[in-house]
Amino acid sequence: MNKPTLLAAVITLALSGCTQFAPNYNADLIITNGEVLTIDSNMSIIENGVVVVKDDKIIAVGEAELADQYRAPKQIDAQDGIVMPGMINTHNHLPMIAFRGLGEEGISNRLFAYFFPLEGEKLSRELIYNATKLGAIDLAQSGVTTYADMYYHMDEMAKATKEVGLRAVLGQTVIKFPVVDSSAPYGGIEYAQGFIEQYKNDPLITPAYAPHAVYTVSKEKLQKINQLSKQQDVPVLIHVAEFPNEETRIKEEHQANSPVEYMDQIGILDERVVLAHGIHFSEKDIELVKKADAGVAYNPMANAKGATGMAPAWDMYRSDVRIGLGTDGPMSSNQVDLWRTLSYATTMQRLKHDDRTIMIPEQVIEMATIGGAKALHMESRIGSLEVGKQADIIIVETQSANMMPNYDPYATLVFQANPSNVDTTIVNGQIIMENRQMQTVALDDVRGTIDAMEADISAFANELAKKAIKSKSLMD
Template sequence: MANLILQHGTILTMDRQDTLYEDGFVVVDGDAITHLGPMSLMDELLQGIPETEHYSILDCTGKLILPGMVNTHSHLSMVVFRSLGDDVADRLKRYLFPLEKTAMDKQMALDGAAYAFAELLLGGVTTIYDAYYFEDEIAKVAEKAGIRGVLSETILSFPSPNADEPYGGIPYTKQFIKNWQGHPLITPAVNCHALYTNDREHLQECHRIAREADVIMCMHLAEMDYEQRDCLRDFGMTPVQYLDSLGILDARFLAAHSINLEDRDLEIYRDRGVKVSHNAGSNAKGAKGVARIRDMRAMGITVGLGTDGAMSGNTLDILTQLPLVGKIQKVSNNDRTLFPAKEILRMATIEGAKALGLEEITGSLEAGKRADIIILETDSVNMQPIYDPYSVVVYSANPSNVETTIVNGRVVMDKRRLLSLDMAELRENLFRHQDKIRAIARELDKKLPSS
């Protein structure tokens, strides 16, 4: 962890007042931001600080300084399957589950997660929510990568790559929470995969675990057409109303996707304080529908952004999602003024932190918060001119423009080079699974209807 002063950057704090310093500074002391403000006040503000001469100075002239981005939904290890099955019908059940069942093992999950952490840090994501398998080992990789992780073992009604028994994720989760609760970077969570992969009894047990440990509980919810149809058939209620009837929905609940929602469902979200992870790219690519995030935000529901796994969203950074989020909302609501750039960037940062229950420590640049900071260069051709820095970040930037990533006060990526992980080794580790995956995918491809 660094004693560091970032100077002369354009600072988009994303604090409550959307404070922007055109020529500003940020002081990082250990894991925390201690001071920030306009350069003109720096000397005055730092008078009480002893030995600032021992701080490293980083000149950020011409650069944009932002809070690190928050990815509220992913299945990181699946990056090993990226570019497979992208345009396949009924992909989850016909392609993704069988592929995962046959191919995925512990080593592949860890190699995938490590590669994904590299992509996240290189792309400016400092906080990631992951739901997958072998999460206790993945947490160790995250710790080494130096990324802030809200991590959870997926719970479902059939055996998983990490459990021979149905619902093997439940005892695993209990232990996982004990192992990691209180860690400065890793926050454990409970993950029930979905309504169609969990029964009532286990959903309620998961909720009890989350409540007793005071951790968040995440589910895929109101995502699939069959989920909606079967729930109405079996229980006479929408998925949201059904979960609410079980007493599961509360302010600790993070509902991923949340596409097929009635007005009544939205009211339940609002009344219970449910948070939403909006996965614009994945939702659209899967032709699942356009989530009603305009209504959600008008009702005061917290909406963060997520990528989903790399078979669904392909890339794991949040910057790539930003132009999608607004454009899809504008065109589907027939209003170009909706979701202006600043609002999109709030969802990518502080709203995402709120969705994960981490708004006290990350998601904005404020004195007292952990130092989760990214620096974007503006030398690349796509980054000029800058009349509105929010617009530039949302509509023009891509992950290659992220120059430096700081998490919890540690510089983990600088000048596009990872400092916490060895990229060459990560690539080697990714490649060693390719023959196996390719062989399995070829068999699956044969069973698909020809397009």
């Protein structure tokens, strides 16, 4: 055997020796060395687990050895961090981040005497686009991968959300008075048509209707929206039972016992609806919501800050109602991420029931992930780390002082973690943030526009606050 032939034989032997260890399957991304919270139906946790992604989907989840079966151009070592589904914020008005920190002087009639006039004066297409970009970066940096929103000019929100790379259910507001995107009352219905048409088959954006509330939208328009949502198969997002006097008003105007009973009576409570708040739900309301298979967004931090009450979230959870967590808008809870909301979800329910055994951390994390997916009727696609689901994944580091020790990952997440512990955020298979570095839109890209916006809003907002503080009535 001459030398080249010998060399060829050695190479062949070496290669054949390797093939039995070589990875068999192609993937795009392999996450290794993490404590994987799958949030599957058994709430399985995999120590030193692996998650494999191809295109926009999760194709394998399992023990460390699983990584050997796959080859991928990108590997992420989670370094003992917690690997979990991205969190789902089920209720927001993200562009109000432009006004975050305003109107905190103790205004009683904050919604009507402050929010609405401020929006009337300052909202524009441009502001909605720029503010959404800032908000979406804030969400991505804190581990929220899907959010549901009710606002105006939803096409601008969709554009900014997609640039950052998040998933969203975007509800075009319908309300009985003229607003920024409609000079006529109820113009939101027509606006929604175009928006739904444009985004109906988008991989990240789910277009929706958002009738503001049962007291700001007529019965006829609510029924029309219900009809359209059925025809177009899109969700309907609505505020319900947020204020105590909603009930009195519904009784007077529509002879129904509660906003939910009213919705049921006029035929608009169905499986496409997501009810934001539900603070003043009766037992019967919970039964009706359950029967209709509607979703509920529980916003404990916003409800505490606004002193609007404590929703019967534990009762809904135990009754198997589709319930997820939300923050409400950035003027209501000032944070768009869910970290503090996790803790409020627990503490508010324990205080309400005078019972420290309820709403344990595992249940709260369930609510923030698969619970949110269920509330938005998206549980077949998102909310857990399981084969076939969309690859919406976050890695929460456990090396910072506030994350140590980490005996029970659910308790660590609910009671110790904060947004800055989120290390990596992946949506639909795309890495949005890695090692705290944004990969899509950087904060520096929006800083200039946000500074200019702040300068423009400041003086008007302060004058408005002086007037608003004298207004007493809650809902007029």
